[in-house]
Amino acid sequence: MMIPGLNMWTFRLTLVKTTPLLLAALGGLHSERSGIANIALEGIMLTSAFFAVVGSYFTGSAAVGLLVGVAAGAFMGFLLGFLSEHFKGDQIIIGVAINLLALGLTGYLLETIFGHPGNTPPVAKLPEITIPFVDNMRYGYLMSGFHPLVYVAFLLVPLVYIEIYKTPWGLRLRSLGENPEVADTLGINVEWYRVLAATISGVFAGLGGVALSLGELSLFAERMTSGRGYLALAALIFGKWHPVGVLLTTLFFGFVDAWQEAMQGEFINIPSEFFTMLPYLFSLIVLALFVKKMRPPAAVGKPYVKGRKI
Amino acid sequence: MNKKIVINTLLNIVMGLLAGALFLLITGKNPITTFYWMFYGALGQPRFVAEMLTRSTPLIFTGLALAIGFKAGVFNIGAEGQLLLGGLTAALVGAYWKIPPFFHPAVALILGALVGAAAGWIPGWMKVKKGINEVVVTILMNYVAIYFTNFLVRGPFKYGYLPRTKPIMDSAKLPVIIPGTRLHFGFVLAILVAFFFHYIFKKTVWGYEFKATGYNPFASRYGGVNTNFMIISSLMISGALAGAAGSVEILGLHHRFYGQFSPGYGFDGIMVALIGRNNPIGVIFAAILLAILRTGSGMVQLKAGVSKEIVWIIQALIILFVAINFSFDRFFKKAGGDAA
Numbered sequence: 001m002m003i004p005g006l007n008m009w010t011f012r013l014t015l016v017k018t019t020p021l022l023l024a025a026l027g028g029l030h031s032e033r034s035g036i037a038n039i040a041l042e043g044i045m046l047t048s049a050f051f052a053v054v055g056s057y058f059t060g061s062a063a064v065g066l067l068v069g070v071a072a073g074a075f076m077g078f079l080l081g082f083l084s085e086h087f088k089g090d091q092i093i094i095g096v097a098i099n100l101l102a103l104g105l106t107g108y109l110l111e112t113i114f115g116h117p118g119n120t121p122p123v124a125k126l127p128e129i130t131i132p133f134v135d136n137m138r139y140g141y142l143m144s145g146f147h148p149l150v151y152v153a154f155l156l157v158p159l160v161y162i163e164i165y166k167t168p169w170g171l172r173l174r175s176l177g178e179n180p181e182v183a184d185t186l187g188i189n190v191e192w193y194r195v196l197a198a199t200i201s202g203v204f205a206g207l208g209g210v211a212l213s214l215g216e217l218s219l220f221a222e223r224m225t226s227g228r229g230y231l232a233l234a235a236l237i238f239g240k241w242h243p244v245g246v247l248l249t250t251l252f253f254g255f256v257d258a259w260q261e262a263m264q265g266e267f268i269n270i271p272s273e274f275f276t277m278l279p280y281l282f283s284l285i286v287l288a289l290f291v292k293k294m295r296p297p298a299a300v301g302k303p304y305v306k307g308r309k310i
Numbered sequence: 311m312n313k314k315i316v317i318n319t320l321l322n323i324v325m326g327l328l329a330g331a332l333f334l335l336i337t338g339k340n341p342i343t344t345f346y347w348m349f350y351g352a353l354g355q356p357r358f359v360a361e362m363l364t365r366s367t368p369l370i371f372t373g374l375a376l377a378i379g380f381k382a383g384v385f386n387i388g389a390e391g392q393l394l395l396g397g398l399t400a401a402l403v404g405a406y407w408k409i410p411p412f413f414h415p416a417v418a419l420i421l422g423a424l425v426g427a428a429a430g431w432i433p434g435w436m437k438v439k440k441g442i443n444e445v446v447v448t449i450l451m452n453y454v455a456i457y458f459t460n461f462l463v464r465g466p467f468k469y470g471y472l473p474r475t476k477p478i479m480d481s482a483k484l485p486v487i488i489p490g491t492r493l494h495f496g497f498v499l500a501i502l503v504a505f506f507f508h509y510i511f512k513k514t515v516w517g518y519e520f521k522a523t524g525y526n527p528f529a530s531r532y533g534g535v536n537t538n539f540m541i542i543s544s545l546m547i548s549g550a551l552a553g554a555a556g557s558v559e560i561l562g563l564h565h566r567f568y569g570q571f572s573p574g575y576g577f578d579g580i581m582v583a584l585i586g587r588n589n590p591i592g593v594i595f596a597a598i599l600l601a602i603l604r605t606g607s608g609m610v611q612l613k614a615g616v617s618k619e620i621v622w623i624i625q626a627l628i629i630l631f632v633a634i635n636f637s638f639d640r641f642f643k644k645a646g647g648d649a650a
Contacts, residue, residue, distance in 0.1 A: 088634075090633055097626050101622075104623035105623060107617070108337075108617050230449040234446045273460040280451075291442060
């Protein structure tokens with residue numbers, strides 16, 4: 001039996017749709033493992049998506065756009081870490097504020113720089129890279145011809161695994177999220193490690209935002225992330241804060257997203273919103289049915305204050 | 311509310327406005343004319359004030375929804391979805407179910423609130439049974455609700471050529487309280503509900519247990535409070551208030567459901583609750599502050615030539631100052647070397 005919307009192109013599209021989610025979720029993994037709840041992924045992605053387009057628009061170079069976008073993401077991540085740790089504010093609320101700031105900032109600058117709301121004109125996008133030989137293989141189109149961030153995202157999975165589980169830095173990061181007092185006694189500067197981890201999460205989520213605006217598309221549209229940051233956060237939780245788990249859950253979300261797009265094309269008389277709803281609905285059902293009791297990093301969400309029991 | 315918190319909050323608001331002014335200066339705009347037109351557009355004429363209060367109505371409801379969640383230690387970001395589901399329910403009851411006047415809006419409002427409460431039960435159940443953070447669940451539910459209601463008004467419940475429902479009957483409408491304006495009875499309801507919860511939290515055992523759960527769930531459980539029940543019921547009450555926000559908007563103002571009737575009132579509830587410091591009376595003032603910014607933003611765009619998106623930046627800045635609980639004495643203590 002043929003399942004509608006299910007073909008090899010849907011699988012190819014799955015990889016493209018997974019990329020921004022995977023990058024953002026791997027970013028969130030850094031900050032949450034260090035003890036900083038990261039609901040700001042959405043705002044970070046949106047900011048990066050916008051500034052990448054601005055960079056590309058003014059220089060005509062997608063590479064410069066990429067750098068500008070990632071720098072903007074790093075700054076937002078730093079802001080989250082700094083405000084959380086330096087002022088000991090509530091991390092969820094700071095995250096919400098950063099998301100609001102991202103909405104306002106991108107909307108305001110879009111209108112101020114480009115003269116009208118809605119979306120920017122098209123700009124230079126990231127090139128598609130074909131891998132020699134692989135491209136000519138059977139099913140080669142599932143491995144070749146993507147924009148560079150697709151490869152980067154999937155290559156980062158083993159690298160982040162090694163980073164988190166096999167390096168001293170990763171061990172320290174995990175200890176910060178589980179028991180910051182112990183880390184502190186061992187002479188680790190909890191505040192600055194966490195700010196650094198949040199900044200790294202900004203870099204990763206920033207790459208995710210750039211993958212949307214300069215990879216999938218070649219422009220910025222208002223609110224274009226439409227909840228992908230939150231989906232990435234959900235994926236991080238289903239994936240149990242582990243790089244491989246995150247890979248599997250973001251692939252699942254990416255697949256549902258690609259599939260619903262294919263279905264929209266096949267059933268044009270059903271309002272498209274019905275299909276757009278599916279990735280979110282599916283992730284809720286997965287949460288309700290298949291998830292056992294969750295155990296996030298013990299110290300996540302709690303700013304570290306020297307000498308205070310948490 | 312004690313005096314220090316009020317002063318501190320006012321300081322946070324002023325800092326947010328000043329930071330917004332700085333941002334305007336950096337981008338080459340005039341902050342003085344911008345703020346002049348913002349306040350003129352909201353307060354300059356009696357009908358502007360009525361319009362501003364009309365806009366504050368759903369904000370009071372969603373602000374209360376979030377504040378009540380925060381009091382019990384849960385974060386209901388799902389208010390936007392609950393608002394849409396409640397609003398759609400009220401619109402359908404108002405349009406298709408023939409009920410005598412007076413009872414009609416009451417039934418529509420109560421059913422809208424119940425649907426919101428049911429939507430609030432889901433994250434409550436998942437938090438208690440699965441340990442899944444309600445933030446993620448409610449955010450995902452928002453997207454489901456947004457797309458689901460839009461699907462319904464473009465599909466099964468579409469009435470006429472545009473994607474919107476059939477208009478509600480006259481018997482279901484909430485009356486306008488100042489003729490010649492859009493200010494409707496929903497505003498009075500919002501104020502009454504705020505005072506009702508103020509009383510509950512101040513004077514009842516249930517209100518006390520509710521707050522205790524938020525302060526320290528472990529101690530409360532030890533003290534005999536059923537904290538799981540408190541978590542679920544807080545999310546359900548929060549959902550009901552968000553559902554009521556949507557219902558009141560439909561019954562008092564729009565008189566039919568369409569996809570964009572809420573510009574994000576559910577999310578605004580977060581800001582209202584934070585600025586109002588989770589106090590029901592504080593919520594009323596915070597909702598009015600936000601309504602002033604919003605109502606004035608149209609005039610800002612028109613007269614000062616500044617994108618009205620500037621109000622989003624100002625709101626975010628105010629929230630940032632509230633979130634880090636900015637106060638001068640703390641700030642300078644920090645700058646002068648950490649004493650602790």
